[in-house]
Amino acid sequence: MSDAFKSIELGLKEALSHASGVAMGNVHLIELPEPDVQAIRACTGLSQADFARSIGVKKGTLLNWEQRRRSPDGPARVLLALIARDPQIVQRMLAG
Structure with missing residues (x-):
């Protein structure tokens, strides 16, 4: 399988998971200091x-x-x- 196919396949799997209410992607929490x-x-x-x-x-x-x-x-x-x-x-x- 090509890299393009793998990327598209992963995107479709993520979309289907999201549509069914299952979180599949990674969430990164970023802490930002109080800005001056x-x-x-x-x-x-x-x-x-x-x-x-x-x-x-x-x-x-x-x-x-x-x-x-x-x-x-x-x-x-x-x-x-x-x-x-x-x-x-x-x-x-x-x-x-």
Whole structure:
């Protein structure tokens, strides 16, 4: 069997397992530390308004994160972790 066939076969088995309610895939739990949003934004060189716009949140949300009144979670926390490692990742990935 070719590698392509094996990949397709595995995908079909996973789809059938999922449809029947049986989990077959691997789930990896990733623990992310509390982000220092102000420091992450500073590394990008963007204003609060521009940074908020670039990650798809309201400026008020960003202010709450920076002042630690609220904490980002879920996808926002993952995105901030990526930006902390590579401050230009959003601009590069979304460039025309």
